[in-house]
Amino acid sequence: MNQQNPSRPLRRSGWQRTAAGANLLSPSGRLGTVIFEEITGLAAVHGAINLGQGYPDEDGPAILLNSARENIAGGMNQYAPGRGLPVLREAIAAHQERFYGLAVDPEREVAVTTGATEAIAASILAFAGPGDEVLTFEPFYDSYGAIIGLSGARHTTAPLVGPQFQPDLEAMEAAMSDRTKVIVVNNPHNPMGSVFSRAALERIVRIAERFGAIIVTDEVYEHLTFGAEHIPVATLPGAWERTVTISSAGKTFSVTGWKIGWLTGPAALTDAVRTVKSFLSYSSGTPFQGAVALGLGMDDAFYSGVAAALQHKRDVLGAGLRDAGFDVFTPRGTYFTIVDAAPLGITDAPALARRLPELVGVAAIPVAVFCHDDGARRTRSLLRFAFCKKETVLAEAVQRLALLKDRL
Numbered sequence: 001m002n003q004q005n006p007s008r009p010l011r012r013s014g015w016q017r018t019a020a021g022a023n024l025l026s027p028s029g030r031l032g033t034v035i036f037e038e039i040t041g042l043a044a045v046h047g048a049i050n051l052g053q054g055y056p057d058e059d060g061p062a063i064l065l066n067s068a069r070e071n072i073a074g075g076m077n078q079y080a081p082g083r084g085l086p087v088l089r090e091a092i093a094a095h096q097e098r099f100y101g102l103a104v105d106p107e108r109e110v111a112v113t114t115g116a117t118e119a120i121a122a123s124i125l126a127f128a129g130p131g132d133e134v135l136t137f138e139p140f141y142d143s144y145g146a147i148i149g150l151s152g153a154r155h156t157t158a159p160l161v162g163p164q165f166q167p168d169l170e171a172m173e174a175a176m177s178d179r180t181k182v183i184v185v186n187n188p189h190n191p192m193g194s195v196f197s198r199a200a201l202e203r204i205v206r207i208a209e210r211f212g213a214i215i216v217t218d219e220v221y222e223h224l225t226f227g228a229e230h231i232p233v234a235t236l237p238g239a240w241e242r243t244v245t246i247s248s249a250g251k252t253f254s255v256t257g258w259k260i261g262w263l264t265g266p267a268a269l270t271d272a273v274r275t276v277k278s279f280l281s282y283s284s285g286t287p288f289q290g291a292v293a294l295g296l297g298m299d300d301a302f303y304s305g306v307a308a309a310l311q312h313k314r315d316v317l318g319a320g321l322r323d324a325g326f327d328v329f330t331p332r333g334t335y336f337t338i339v340d341a342a343p344l345g346i347t348d349a350p351a352l353a354r355r356l357p358e359l360v361g362v363a364a365i366p367v368a369v370f371c372h373d374d375g376a377r378r379t380r381s382l383l384r385f386a387f388c389k390k391e392t393v394l395a396e397a398v399q400r401l402a403l404l405k406d407r408l
Contacts, residue, residue, distance in 0.1 A: 049362050141370065
């Protein structure tokens with residue numbers, strides 16, 4: 001692992017180390033990544049419904065769960081091949097062909113990882129280091145900043161512009177340089193719930209070509225979109241040869257604890273990432289891999305049904321948040337809704353997030369923790385709520401949120 005040069009402290013990548021050297025703080029330096037732990041703790045103390053953390057509260061399809069049990073009982077409990085079991089690599093390749101028309105070689109252009117997070121980490125560590133730059137759109141999923149910091153590269157950003165939260169491509173182009181080795185594209189986007197347009201993605205590819213950058217895409221919410229088309233970057237002209245496409249089973253199949261992810265891309269890029277992965281975890285979740293392969297082969301009705309059910313939950317929570325006095329940005333993907341607390345007279349969403357569990361018994365996460373300093377100021381009044389919960393839980397949350405205006 002690359003060590004940080006003392007002349008280039010972690011702060012430049014948006015992260016700081018405490019005096020004890022053990023706690024990474026958030027990009028703003030004010031709220032740590034432990035905000036998730038903090039809010040969860042407050043939710044527990046006050047008996048609050050936790051809509052802060054993005055994990056489903058229902059199990060995935062029985063066919064997957066039963067397959068995993070059978071695999072464990074059948075002795076599939078030792079290391080899988082580092083590249084992943086052939087049955088899963090073949091299923092991933094078939095999935096890419098079925099949904100996106102991408103012909104992927106399961107032997108050389110697919111690798112299984114320990115969740116998408118490991119695939120992202122291994123990709124950034126493979127292609128960027130001290131003296132390089134990695135660009136993400138802001139707000140950004142919190143692990144990106146930490147991984148870029150660990151790589152020793154400098155973290156640059158370009159903002160997403162509301163209300164649709166599409167990339168500011170002029171700002172992106174201005175932030176690029178000859179040192180930009182990797183562009184991370186998270187689409188559908190967490191935390192903002194946006195789905196990038198074809199025009200935006202095509203221009204990102206052209207910019208990457210001009211600067212010779214590799215594109216690493218985080219597409220874990222690819223099947224969780226609502227009336228919006230998900231367009232994998234790798235399908236666009238000129239993109240395949242410079243793109244690592246990442247996804248996982250956790251979000252689509254509601255098995256986030258299995259940590260089975262994957263990446264696809266040209267063999268030269270896939271091999272480079274897999275080499276790094278081999279020194280991180282080497283092998284990933286043997287008994288779960290065959291089960292995920294079954295899931296990837298499920299019929300179209302399953303995939304459309306997952307999105308439709310989630311869209312209904314989105315609408316239930318969105319209506320409640322609107323009635324509570326928030327300005328609601330209706331997401332077109334993921335399972336997160338962003339709201340603006342400004343109509344309630346609140347400009348400090350991080351402070352409100354800490355109060356919400358006690359005020360009304362509902363927990364949320366402030367968007368500012370997903371930003372560097374300037375971005376944190378721009379998003380200071382925004383909160384993120386997760387709607388990947390049972391409908392009864394969301395209905396109760398809506399009832400509690402109705403009390404907010406009277407308790408502020």
